[in-house]
Amino acid sequence: AFDPPRLSKRADYSGQMGGVSEGEDVLARWSDGLLYLGNVRRVDSIKQCCLVRFEDNSEFWVLRKDIHSCYHPECHTPPIEPEVDPNSWICRQCVFAVATKRGGALKRGRFARLMQIMKVRLPYQLSSLDWDPQHLTNQQQCYCYCAGPGEWNLKMLQCGSCGQWFHEACTQCLTKPLLYGDRFYQFQCSVCTNGPETIQRLPMTWVDLAHLVLYHLSLCCKRKYFDFDHEIMSFANENWESLLLGTLSDTPRQDRCQNLLNALNSHKDRFVSGKEIKKKKCLFGLQVRAPPPLSSDQSPFIAEQPINITHRRRSETGAHQDLLISTLNSVLGTESIQTPLNFSLFVILQPFAKWLFDLKGNGTRKALIMPILQPDAVT
CATH class of the missing domain: 2.30.30.140 (SH3 type barrels.)
Incomplete structure (x- = not known):
């Protein structure tokens, strides 16, 4: 072999x-x-x-x-x-070309069966990939069963065992298409199960739902603000069954509006209302255009193998935040950044953590760091 x-x-x-x-x-x-x-x-x-x-x-x-x-x-x-008969053999590339589909790969038929067999082995060595601290991207741009490029927040699932990211189009376990930024799944790939993938929907709150809908709309429409009645509620109602909301799915249609509106108005760290920027009060947007976090823990944490996506260890998470804050204060020459970081600021700073640690060792000037702190750069 x-x-x-x-x-x-x-x-x-x-x-x-x-x-x-x-x-x-x-x-x-x-x-x-x-x-x-x-x-x-x-x-x-x-x-x-x-x-x-x-x-x-x-x-x-x-x-x-x-x-x-x-x-x-x-x-x-x-x-x-x-x-193998060379006249009947079909290569991995052709199997994936036929079986991969938007919303999820084929589940029945010859190509679906061939794809399932081929998916238990990756065409590359997972251990050879160089990942960022959050385990969201790798330098080789190699993801999934297909070894293709990918963006973790654009309809991809992360395996809870190996940590690799998999395209929606290459998975055979989904019953409904993914939304952009939807990570509320507990997923195991075919490599880790040595067979069919397993998937389970994680519970969501009204705040999670509001955040997810706004993030999805912001990527689709390339805008920040959306009308509550005509866009946010309209999208939620039209896709209610596809959202797989668990206990929330039983909410009567007439009650959904007030629950979502309460979530948007009561979480200023995530959402901004149009009235706060002298626009219509029925408009809402995200403070920072980032996917909703998986839990109330606002700090992404990279665990040791096997990676545990749904359960995060707070003690090590706190240490990770302290290290980031200490580095920022040292580089900026200030003590103004305190723990705990709120959600919006952490989302802005966290992707740059490793970079900032490297810069600290090189004696970088404040001017090189300050643009990172501008929210407009990421919204």
Whole structure:
């Protein structure tokens, strides 16, 4: 059996792909886990990426590892058995191209069965990936069963055992499509179960629901403020069954409005009303455009293996906050930042924690840090 290839930031993928040349028609895997037909316009062998023109005439740079045409037999995972009939054999790439769908992969039929068999092994070594402190992104841009790119907040599920992120389009366990930023699931991938995926909906509060709806709308519409009656409530009511709200799903339609409105008005750390910025009071938006946290614990915590997504240890979380605050105060030359951080400020600062720690060692000036503290930069 062949071991999956190790991935690196400067790896040479030409052997795996058989080479890529300008003018060649290829399939490029996008961050949603789906394949799109395109034509290679330019090849950058140093940065290991290609400029691809897609069927809608848009052009994007795509990593060479995400550009596919055909396989060498020795590059396929799982390994090709010697007794397999080459006339009936279907490669992993073609199985995923057919089976992956928006809202969730096929669950029935030949390609669904083939996909399930292939998903118990990854085509790369998970241990070779270099993750950020929050375990949200890796430097190789390698996620899911398909080894494609991805963005954790754009319809992806994180496995509670191995910590890898998986595209909605590549999973076969979903009964309803995901919303952007919806992490209220306890999920285990096929690699960890050595079989079908398992998934369980986590309980949500009215505050979680309001936050999730606003975040989803903000990404879809590229706006910050939304009308409560015509947009927020309208979206919630139209998608009520698809939201899988558990005990909240039994709430009568006439009571949903007041519950959501109370949540929006009573959590100033998350939501901003239009009346606060001299706009209509029926408008609401997020203080910071970030997905809702999974629990009342406002501080993301990266646990040791196995990763536990739903239960966070407060003692270590507090230490993590203290370290971040200490670093900020030291670099900024101030003692004004105190613990505990509120939700909005923590969301702004947390993704930069590792970067700030590195900068502290290099004697970075205050001017390099201050732009991070401007909320407009992330909303």
